[in-house]
Amino acid sequence: MNAITVILPIQTADGEFLAHYTERGLIGLDFPRTASKPAKEPETIPTAVRAWHRITASALKSILAGKEPAKLPPLAPNGTAFQISVWAALRAISLGNTRSYGEIAEAIGRPKAVRAVGGACGANPIPVLVPCHRILAAGKRIGGFGGGMAWKRRLLAAEGVRV
DNA sequence: AATGACAGTCCCA
């Protein structure tokens, strides 16, 4: 495996996100940092990555504006088999809808691994596009969020979700 | 190799 990695910035009204790519697709998306570091751009950015990045930027801005993105880049997050299955289940949730941690656990065939689903959500390397923010605790309580509760509330508000 | 902590949930008192 070639193991190229490209990190490209995305400017939004909420700050500068950083998108991480390998030759397989998007592997990570960082929330804006308080201490902003410069994005690392190699001399030669593969043509495919440029194309993916346009799609990523468009999709990110769409969701922040509360609109379902027309298209997503190839998503290739690294993780355990359990985490991959959780993230796949998250992607099936459309904008403006929510699930509970328990519902995700059931959907992947591990109904008792509710706690672990929370862990997998927290480990999600591609927040927003892989909608970990659409997972609420039982009874529509807000639950937690790795990127900070402010972001979870911000994203849910954009999608018109009330908790 | 074992333990503790965690973005949860159900059960039973």
Add this chain to the structure above:
DNA sequence: TGGGACTGTCATT
């Protein structure tokens, strides 16, 4: 309202 069991992953010991 509160404590215990259950579960996958990671940091720490």
